[in-house]
Amino acid sequence: MEILDGKKVSNDIKDEIAVEVQKMKERGEKVPHLAAVLVGNDGASLTYVGSKVRACERIGFESTLVKMPDTTSEIELLAKIKELNEDDNIDGFIVQLPLPPQIDEQKILLAVHPDKDVDGFHPMNFGRMALEMPAFISATPFGILELLERYNVETKGKHTVVIGRSHIVGRPISILMGRKGSPGNSTVTLTHSHTQNIEQIIAQADIVISALGVPNFLKAEMVKENAVVIDVGITRVSDESNPKGYRIVGDVDFENVSKKASFITPVPGGVGPMTIAMLLKNTLLARERHQNNK
């Protein structure tokens, strides 16, 4: 069994990006600038956005954190998005999800200019991704592809079973794994809450991607010998012995599944850190495209 070390690979990617930033500086070019909009003060969202901003600092990007109160109206958020769309200093931005209930998420995602949509959540980018056109690929699925590629995990002709059909992970990764090229060329089954005989389907998988958010869902008995197991679950469970008062757990019973898997991602330290690295990669791409369009 080999661990797909997202922590290490994400650090490698950040180092690679830092080299590119240094070259930009030497050419006298403006460095990439990422903005993140955070509405409200959800604890987990604050943590993630904080990590994104810190990562920007580390690699030499500029970053802006826009904090808005949880009473923000849809109109106010749309006005902020318009401002960021028009601000030539900002190469890319994200609106951290989830949003408070008074705000319609779909309206917000549609308002982000596709060229600045480094989350890849706009239907234009999703559609371009599905059609194998150049696009911003959302960071979590992009991170999974990058991990598979860097560890030379064969995906061609393999049966990939995706568990969960969320718009930000399950659905896009099910499309990406079946696209032409490498990683890709996989035969994909997308499973969800209405899937019948899900255990029989998972048992046939060469690659299992679990994006469910149910701790310990995937047990050793459920997976085929030598399967590749990607754990996208991140659930906070309270833990008094941890200084933070919680720890994060994945969907996979790592201790037992790892004995059977050929490759497996840990939680923490697997897909999570890759998400941040690929967001930075998308921001670098946005900067380069922006530069070339001038």
Ligand SMILES: Nc1nc(=O)c2c([nH]1)NC[C@@H]1CN(c3ccc(C(=O)N[C@@H](CCC(=O)O)C(=O)O)cc3)C=[N+]21
């Ligand atoms: N507009 C938007 N874009 C996102 O990309 C987005 C979002 N909204 N909302 C929430 C999810 C979740 N997400 C994570 C990012 C990093 C870790 C991460 O670094 N996890 C660490 C541990 C972090 C911890 O200790 O909590 C790990 O798995 O090792 C996890 C989850 C991005 N998301």
